[in-house]
Amino acid sequence: MMIRAGKREEVLTSESMWMCTSCYNCVVRCPRELPITHIMHGLANYAHRLGIAHKQNPTRRFATIFWNNIAKSGRVNELELSVRLYFMDGIVKGIKTGLAMLPVGLGMLKTKRLDPMGLVSHHGCKGKADIHKMLKKANELEDKRKGYA
Numbered sequence: 363m364m365i366r367a368g369k370r371e372e373v374l375t376s377e378s379m380w381m382c383t384s385c386y387n388c389v390v391r392c393p394r395e396l397p398i399t400h401i402m403h404g405l406a407n408y409a410h411r412l413g414i415a416h417k418q419n420p421t422r423r424f425a426t427i428f429w430n431n432i433a434k435s436g437r438v439n440e441l442e443l444s445v446r447l448y449f450m451d452g453i454v455k456g457i458k459t460g461l462a463m464l465p466v467g468l469g470m471l472k473t474k475r476l477d478p479m480g481l482v483s484h485h486g487c488k489g490k491a492d493i494h495k496m497l498k499k500a501n502e503l504e505d506k507r508k509g510y511a
Contacts, residue, residue, distance in 0.1 A: 374409040378402075380421040423450060433497055436487035440476050 364373045382402040389399050406422070409415040415422060424447065431443045448463070449456030460467075470476035487493070 373405065374412065374414055375416070377416065377419065379406040379409070380416070380419045382406075382421075433493075436490040436493045440470060441478060444476075 364376075379402045382399060384399055384403070386399050389395075389397055392398060406415065406425075410422070427446045427450065428438070428443060431446070432438050444460075444463070444467070445456075448459040467476060471478070
């Protein structure tokens with residue numbers, strides 16, 4: 363409704379779009395079949411490109427850390443992701459969070475979802491080079507669109 367009311371600045375500086383968890387519940391339940399999740403992500407990306415997105419928003423920070431993690435090898439390295447997330451607000455907070463999440467970490471170790479040696483994620487996924495080619499091409503297209511190339 364804020365978009366329709368022309369409240370551009372209020373929409374783009376809002377925290378709402380960063381709270382979307384991409385569960386697609388809204389899309390499934392929308393009687394008008396609006397792609398609400400896509401709209402939220404589009405608004406977040408637009409605010410980021412304009413430089414008006416809140417840099418300290420935890421969801422945005424998570425998304426950036428997650429994207430950088432997965433773009434590197436084509437799969438998530440849970441250990442690296444966890445360490446970066448836990449320590450993004452400093453060493454004391456990281457240690458406290460790590461200790462609080464210890465049961466989860468032990469459960470991940472037990473089910474082999476956490477690779478403390480980094481062996482699985484170090485090698486990445488099959489086709490990692492292709493993923494890097496796609497990302498490079500997407501960046502080139504984005505730069506061209508922005509007029510950098």
